[in-house]
Amino acid sequence: MVDSYKHKGQRLALVEKIKEKGITDEKVLEAIGKIPRHFFMDSAFEAHAYQDKPFSIGEGQTISQPYTVALQTELLEVNEGDKVLEVGTGSGYQAAVLMEVGAEVYTIEYNRILHNRSRHLLQSMAYQGRFFFGDGSKGLPSFAPYDKIIVTAGAPSLPKELIKQLKVGGILVIPVGDDRVQHMTRITKIDEKTIQKEDFGMCSFVKLRGEYGWKG
Ligand code: SAH
Numbered sequence: 001m002v003d004s005y006k007h008k009g010q011r012l013a014l015v016e017k018i019k020e021k022g023i024t025d026e027k028v029l030e031a032i033g034k035i036p037r038h039f040f041m042d043s044a045f046e047a048h049a050y051q052d053k054p055f056s057i058g059e060g061q062t063i064s065q066p067y068t069v070a071l072q073t074e075l076l077e078v079n080e081g082d083k084v085l086e087v088g089t090g091s092g093y094q095a096a097v098l099m100e101v102g103a104e105v106y107t108i109e110y111n112r113i114l115h116n117r118s119r120h121l122l123q124s125m126a127y128q129g130r131f132f133f134g135d136g137s138k139g140l141p142s143f144a145p146y147d148k149i150i151v152t153a154g155a156p157s158l159p160k161e162l163i164k165q166l167k168v169g170g171i172l173v174i175p176v177g178d179d180r181v182q183h184m185t186r187i188t189k190i191d192e193k194t195i196q197k198e199d200f201g202m203c204s205f206v207k208l209r210g211e212y213g214w215k216g
Contacts, residue, residue: 003036010050011037017052018070025074031100032070037063039121040091059111061206063091064152068203070097075173075186075200076148078103085143085165087136088152088208092118095129098150105129106143108136110209135210139165146170154182154205159212163189175205179214 015033023029038049040063045055054062064072072094078084080102086095089109095118098105109115112133119131132140137159139149144165151162151174162172166189175182184200207214 001036001039003039007036007038007050014050014052014066018067021052021067023067023070023074025070027078027101028070028073028097031073031097032066034100035093035096037066037093039125040093040096040118057091057114059114061090061111061114063093064205069094071184071200072150072152072173073097073101075184076150076171078148082147083143084148084150085136085140085146086150086152087139087162089118089131090114090152092122092127094150094152096122096125096127099127099129103148106132106140106146108132108134108140110135137161137208137210137212141165148172149174151175151208152205153208153213154179154203155208155212156214157212158185158187161212163187163195168192175203179207180204 011033015029038046041049041055052066054065057063078101082103084098084103084105086107089107095105095107115133139161145167147170149162149172154175170189172187174185176185177183182203184203186198188196
């Protein structure tokens with residue numbers, strides 16, 4: 001795989017577009033400017049890799065739109081060394097962005113083919129994350145608690161297990177809604193019994209499956 005000057009130029013234009021849409025976090029913009037998104041997509045889509053659009057990654061799943069990746073990462077307010085759980089590894093692109101902004105990433109994927117593919121790709125790019133295969137709607141209790149949790153598939157409701165696995169003061173960013181449209185929701189765990197909920201507008205993700213996701 002080659003990362004050419006043309007790709008780099010296209011990436012900088014993408015960063016400008018995302019800035020215009022309202023992303024201000026410099027670390028996030030730098031990560032989008034650095035990571036070769038075309039490595040995470042089928043070569044048939046390479047020419048489109050730096051458009052601000054989601055694309056198919058096979059298995060009925062998509063790589064999220066760069067703006068959405070940037071927004072979720074910004075909302076997560078990652079500090080250097082934060083332990084972050086990602087639910088829905090997919091292509092691995094969001095995981096790479098999280099590592100670039102300083103997170104220690106645990107990422108879990110429900111589809112074995114995507115899990116294997118993204119794990120190999122990220123390892124070949126020398127990213128140091130931990131990759132798990134399984135139902136992330138239940139979180140990843142064996143490594144809890146986390147500073148931050150990000151869900152990159154649309155959930156029918158707030159999975160209680162995820163809030164349980166968050167540290168006090170921790171943040172969960174998750175799209176919640178029906179099977180077509182969701183609200184980008186940020187949960188801050190104030191104390192063991194109290195959460196603060198914020199809404200960052202509409203979005204559209206593939207379905208979160210598993211025990212606390214969509215059935216069927
Ligand atoms: N973060 C990804 C986006 C992938 S799309 C990226 O940057 O490319 C959402 C992913 O969530 C899909 O790969 C889907 O298989 C996965 N998924 C759906 N339900 C899941 C669950 N319960 N646990 C873990 N992964 C899940």
